Amino acid sequence: MTQVVTPPLPLSSYLKEQTTSTHESLDRRIMALAPFSSGERFACFLRMQLRLHYATAPLYQNPALQALLPGLAERSRLQAIILDCADFDITAEQQEADRSAGCAAQNASTIGAIGWLYTHEGSTLGAAFLLKHAREQLGLSETFGARHLVGHSDGRGLHWREFKQALDALNLSAAERDQAVAGARDAFAFVRASVEELMADNQPAAAS
Template sequence: MVQDMQIELDRLTDATRIQRLKAQTAGTHDTLDKRIMRAEPFANRERYALFLDVQHRFHADVAPLYAAAELNRLLPGLAERCRLEALRHDIADLGGVPEQLGSTTGPLNPATALGWLYVAEGSNLGAAFLRKEAAKLGLSDDFGARHLAGHTDGRGLHWRNFVSAYNELLLTEAEELEAAEGARAAFRRVHALVDQIFG
């Protein structure tokens, strides 16, 4: 497994770090996307509430990473990107009571944590499509779909700033492999949550 990942990393040496990470996690990411769409999270508000539960649990997992001093040093402005509170408001908007959740990941080394953050931040970029689907249910940036809202600076610019900082990190090849495994673990975590909550 590690040897296969090393071969893939060698093949992508001319790509940026984010491009390599995307390529290394594409299969796991694609499997998750298809599973989420099969769950029909935007069929009605009841299904969407289940989707919020998935998102809430995942973002509770990554919230400590957004608050970590070392990760904020590596990725300036990281703390303000956390969407956990927006999710809690979304759940309340739909009449739910958000649980007080802690992270289930346990301690993560910085490289592995960077992989989890890649998944969380990438999901915000993809949220533009989900936001349109939520609007069909009468939800908006101010009610029920706050966590899907783009940044005031623009969703694309916000992502590019993250990518730029990520690409400039000084990581060894071993750390890049750890980040890729962290990202795959994050995708698997969301997949497991979808299976658990949607059934």
């Protein structure tokens, strides 16, 4: 009898499959905390994003990861979020606290780091939606407060598809694929903890 072997999902699809429910819960939580309801609330959102950018900054600069994922260094948006934080008068002490928390969270292996990068790069898709809210509710723009949410000049979708193609071209074993998923989940968990710490204080009554 011929045994039918189902080919494994491409890595990008596997990462998505394994993190979809975590993403949905995070997305709902962030929106429940009303980040666009005032400048003060948006500043808390910016600090959460700053922590994530600092946590992943060393990965974008890592030569081993750059060799695996072409154009990686150019994808970093750390300078954009730092400028956004300056627009909202986030103090040097607060920025240092976020840098320190971000750096302390990062101890991923090269394969785990691929998962972290999947989570961070994927968030640029949802950023289209967040940018729309930031524009409409707070009057922010690509030159004030919302620089880090702006899509790539080649197009947000194309830029993301190129990243997914690079992920899917990696030749990982089953164990390594699971290591990448663990990295992606660690990144989501770090973001969730940062949301609770930075955004859940002083929340509006409707948030849950």
